[in-house]
Amino acid sequence: MNFLKVVATSILFIVLSGSNVMAYIGLCCAHCGGNMPLNIMGGGIPETHEYRFKISEMYMSMDGLRDGTDEKSTSDLGPSTAAGKFRGVPKSMDSYMTMLGSAYSFTDNFAAMIMGGYVRNTMSMTTTAGDYDMFSQGLTDTKVLGKYRLYHDDNLAPTKQLSVVAGVAVPTGKITVKNTNHPTGTMRGKLLPFGMQPGSGTWDPILGLTYQKAADPFWMGANLMTTQRWGLNDQDYKKGSEYTIDLYLMRQFNEKSLVSFQLNGKAWGDYSDQPKAGKENGDCHAMLNPARDWMTPLCDPTNYGGVNLHATVGIQFQPVPLHVAELNLSLPLYQNLNGPQLQSDYMLRLTYYLEVPTKKSRRYKGFSAPKQLGF
Numbered sequence: 001m002n003f004l005k006v007v008a009t010s011i012l013f014i015v016l017s018g019s020n021v022m023a024y025i026g027l028c029c030a031h032c033g034g035n036m037p038l039n040i041m042g043g044g045i046p047e048t049h050e051y052r053f054k055i056s057e058m059y060m061s062m063d064g065l066r067d068g069t070d071e072k073s074t075s076d077l078g079p080s081t082a083a084g085k086f087r088g089v090p091k092s093m094d095s096y097m098t099m100l101g102s103a104y105s106f107t108d109n110f111a112a113m114i115m116g117g118y119v120r121n122t123m124s125m126t127t128t129a130g131d132y133d134m135f136s137q138g139l140t141d142t143k144v145l146g147k148y149r150l151y152h153d154d155n156l157a158p159t160k161q162l163s164v165v166a167g168v169a170v171p172t173g174k175i176t177v178k179n180t181n182h183p184t185g186t187m188r189g190k191l192l193p194f195g196m197q198p199g200s201g202t203w204d205p206i207l208g209l210t211y212q213k214a215a216d217p218f219w220m221g222a223n224l225m226t227t228q229r230w231g232l233n234d235q236d237y238k239k240g241s242e243y244t245i246d247l248y249l250m251r252q253f254n255e256k257s258l259v260s261f262q263l264n265g266k267a268w269g270d271y272s273d274q275p276k277a278g279k280e281n282g283d284c285h286a287m288l289n290p291a292r293d294w295m296t297p298l299c300d301p302t303n304y305g306g307v308n309l310h311a312t313v314g315i316q317f318q319p320v321p322l323h324v325a326e327l328n329l330s331l332p333l334y335q336n337l338n339g340p341q342l343q344s345d346y347m348l349r350l351t352y353y354l355e356v357p358t359k360k361s362r363r364y365k366g367f368s369a370p371k372q373l374g375f
Helices: 002-016 276-281
Strands: 050-068 070-072 088-105 110-127 130-139 142-152 160-170 204-215 218-227 242-254 257-268 306-317 323-357
Touching: 070 323, 088 323, 142 204, 257 323
Parallel strands: none
Antiparallel strands: 050 070, 050 088, 050 323, 088 110, 110 130, 110 142, 142 160, 160 204, 204 218, 218 242, 242 257, 257 306, 306 323
């Protein structure tokens, strides 16, 4: 973690340093906002009549337990069969997620986007039957979004613009992944806890608002997004609604590179109920008896949700025109969790972005724009 903090501090210094450099229009097209962090959902839209494709690989580390703002040790919770203790306690979790996204801009003000992914989770557990790694993988839910620009001070190269985002999360991720390697054979084939399920099982509306401002060589903005959970899934529960706010500042320090700093806040709710499999078959209950206590805090629907704040530093590089690569590192600044539950340690994300003009694009047609626009 010390090495990661040094990297984060170095990038932040570059963002805020005041060395004299010429102003640039941005690594991406000026119309789409010039520069935006690639990790922000719904951020930026392609140039008109162009496609945008994005692939990301994310690694997230969770280490240690937290209840509210207090850290908890594993021994505080178990593993034990004593009253008030749990038979299984999580210690850490590694999550790898591959994300794919594409977008197309139909007009100067409207673009449609679709995003999906595949996740692989490994959670280190200590239990009364011995230590083991709980594992799950599968498709995540798919997000289909539309983004409409409500305001801009210039159509081609705006320095200020405000956009609204609306869409839906489609339940393509499973909510019935089973345990395959528990040290006790009778627990294999039983439903894994909420946090190990790749999907939500519900159709969830998504709403957002994005503000962008350019003041070369600086770029800044705010992104508000919410995913609402209104309906129950096939297991008779729903996830908690989510609210996020992302504030970013970027500095382009040469023609092909920039650095960024973000504050990423998130608030999310707990689960509404235990799964139907728990009520009927005792999955996640001690001795597989629905009347008995939870086997692990991961099974309790109230041990989810909370509020956190992360700081993210990143660097973008343009290897060739219309291509952008980005590397981000996120570290927690504040965590208040409805626990006990695993707390965030750090997150790394590598993204590659590609713009593809069509014959209708002003860039494809050879639109003779001023050289300063970067087209």
